[in-house]
Amino acid sequence: MSAKIKVGIVQFPGTNCEYDTQHAFDALGCETVILWHKEDAIPDGTDLVVVAGGFSYGDYLRSGAIAKMSPIMKALKLYANNGGKVLGICNGFQVLTETGLLPGALKRNEGLHFISRHHHLKVISNDNTFLRHCEANEVVNIPIAHHDGNYYIDAQGLKELYANHQVLLQYTDEKGNIDNPNGSIDSIAGICNVNKNVFGLMPHPERAMESLLGSNDGRRMLEGFLSA
Amino acid sequence: MKAIVNVFLKNGVLDSQGKAVLHALSGHGFQSVRDVRVGKQIIIELDESDSATAKEKVAHMCEELLANTVIEDYEIEIIS
Numbered sequence: 001m002s003a004k005i006k007v008g009i010v011q012f013p014g015t016n017c018e019y020d021t022q023h024a025f026d027a028l029g030c031e032t033v034i035l036w037h038k039e040d041a042i043p044d045g046t047d048l049v050v051v052a053g054g055f056s057y058g059d060y061l062r063s064g065a066i067a068k069m070s071p072i073m074k075a076l077k078l079y080a081n082n083g084g085k086v087l088g089i090c091n092g093f094q095v096l097t098e099t100g101l102l103p104g105a106l107k108r109n110e111g112l113h114f115i116s117r118h119h120h121l122k123v124i125s126n127d128n129t130f131l132r133h134c135e136a137n138e139v140v141n142i143p144i145a146h147h148d149g150n151y152y153i154d155a156q157g158l159k160e161l162y163a164n165h166q167v168l169l170q171y172t173d174e175k176g177n178i179d180n181p182n183g184s185i186d187s188i189a190g191i192c193n194v195n196k197n198v199f200g201l202m203p204h205p206e207r208a209m210e211s212l213l214g215s216n217d218g219r220r221m222l223e224g225f226l227s228a
Numbered sequence: 229m230k231a232i233v234n235v236f237l238k239n240g241v242l243d244s245q246g247k248a249v250l251h252a253l254s255g256h257g258f259q260s261v262r263d264v265r266v267g268k269q270i271i272i273e274l275d276e277s278d279s280a281t282a283k284e285k286v287a288h289m290c291e292e293l294l295a296n297t298v299i300e301d302y303e304i305e306i307i308s
Contacts, residue, residue: 062296069293098296105298107237110244152241152299183244 004031005226008049010076012037012067016054017089017206024206024222040071042079048225049076049084051092053204063106063148064094073099085129085225086198090146093200102193102200103161104153110183116145118214119181121189121203122172125165128196133220139176140217142203149202151184158185166191169201229276231286232305235295236267270294279306
């Protein structure tokens with residue numbers, strides 16, 4: 001039996017999905033630790049850092065903007081630039097785009113409402129750690145809960161995302177037809193960086209771990225991180 | 229020295245809040261309103277005596293934090 005996968009979960013003032021995320025990775029047999037935003041180093045031997053959902057520093061100015069100035073994010077940038085794996089969920093995705101670890105930006109939802117419900121997503125690129133256990137074009141059912149989930153990138157950036165297989169997920173209906181809840185460009189729900197070690201998505205896979213609670217499709221996504 | 233920073237979504241980036249305000253104004257009978265853009269104003273007091281230096285520092289602040297230049301433009305006005 002190989003050593004347990006070590007997962008660090010970042011906690012800012014306002015984060016509220018860190019314990020759900022910890023529960024999810026504990027259920028998958030990982031060793032988990034919460035990383036407070038004032039810590040200035042990622043622990044040695046960490047296999048994955050998750051920037052969890054919720055809020056950060058009141059999300060004043062812009063969602064995730066203040067968080068990018070925190071000590072843990074300086075450490076996380078270094079970790080990611082050395083090839084460390086990073087997953088940003090919801091507010092974590094916003095923090096990663098603000099930090100520049102992922103391209104583009106997340107704007108206010110087009111309809112201006114906070115949206116909280118299950119949504120179907122289509123898997124676009126699965127040639128990466130995160131979605132390797134999912135099939136391309138497979139439709140999964142994952143909860144979304146956000147106010148600023150409207151993904152934006154300029155035309156050139158969008159072209160590059162597709163060319164490099166960086167578009168991970170699109171919002172669709174259960175049949176896989178585009179169903180865009182928030183105005184995201186091309187209905188994009190999640191992306192990764194060029195090197196495919198930094199992943200970000202607005203939906204919450206950690207809330208889709210038990211079929212009793214509506215869906216366990218998130219389990220297969222997070223399981224992608226289980227072996228190195 | 230005081231700096232006034234205005235941050236707006238770039239032209240070409242849909243301003244949903246501006247659109248909502250536009251519809252509300254039209255609905256209230258303000259028929260002459262053609263377009264509305266919603267931005268934010270940040271007022272900074274700083275210990276600088278030279279306005280060029282102040283402007284340079286505030287521009288750096290905008291690039292680092294105050295604006296997200298992927299989607300936003302900023303304007304700086306220095307008031308001594």
